[in-house]
Amino acid sequence: MSEPPPAVRLTDPRALRAYAHPTRMALVGLLRVHGPLTATRAAELLGTESVASCSFHLRQLAKYGLVEEAGGGRGREKPWQATAAFTSWDSSPADPEQAAAVDTLQRAVLDGYFARATAWLAHRAEETPQWREAAGFGDTLVHVTAAELLELQARIEELTRPYRERRPAGGEPPEGTRPVQLIQLAVPTDVRP
Template sequence: MSDELSAIRLTDPRALRAYAHPTRMALVGLLRLHGPLTATRAAELLGTESVASCSFHLRQLAKYGLVEEAGGGRGREKPWRATAAFTSWDASPADPEQAAATEALQRAVLDGYLARATDWLLHRGADGAEWREAAGFGDTAVLVTAAELAELDARVEELLRPYVERLTAPGPRPEGARTVQLVRLALPTDRPATDRPAGEAP
């Protein structure tokens, strides 16, 4: 996004594997969205984990620089904060151990997207008609080179930037605004030529 929105890049396979835990990803997301939280408050917001579990996972995240103590409090009542607004990693590392850890993390991220989409479908009836119409998912096939796809992704990020910056900007928010997770999947629908059986058309 912008220079003002910090990011942490994971390269250590141990850090990649640590972050791949769904509870840890959820905790980092909560800290980024709500600011500093205690393990007790984090457990309340998650609704699926105990205070002891959240405290343990926060300490594990701190080992790899993803969260840090925000100061004040004691024990499980000390607040934690995220160290960056975004997490990134190399999508195609050369190191085999890092590549395996990256694949596990990407699978965990994708599983999380599916779980949140399924939860939305189950509870969308409680939303008003305006939100049911505005929210949803779909797909569009495009014919692009790898460079064009990277450029398209950058343009989408630029379009999203002012809405992302609202999350941490001081002052009032637009009336009726809600936090929405916009998921982007850019997935080739054909296999590379080297993966196709001989004689098979692209």
């Protein structure tokens, strides 16, 4: 079995709050998918941000070790790259300031998931029948202990590993494939809003 991809682990509340910005999460995502990008190219791919905005957000991400200069270029034309394939954080820190920052970040991540699912629904009719059939969402109710839930999540992670490893770093994805985000939510349902 190959080594898991490197991850950046955020513990500083300032870093957690900085990463919680939707544009910054989108930029890190672009760099992870497309490899090194300039602020100009990132702005083109996002379609919602100016070059100046992307440049600013890339510099902020660099302060917290999420991106770095890839070498070459100057100013807004210098390429940036993600420092790791994944970002992680403690989901239940004891420190109150860190816990509040984690809550902010997790809400931002959830908002991003919702936005991508909503965008899929809005454009679903434009997709081929094969993709309309393959994509979707649903849920399964299981009764598990906390330890069993951790085990289940680890097993799901292991199932997806071969698909994550199909694309070498900076290489082209296999022909006929598209990026698909598998969103995993494992939350108790006996908690009332």
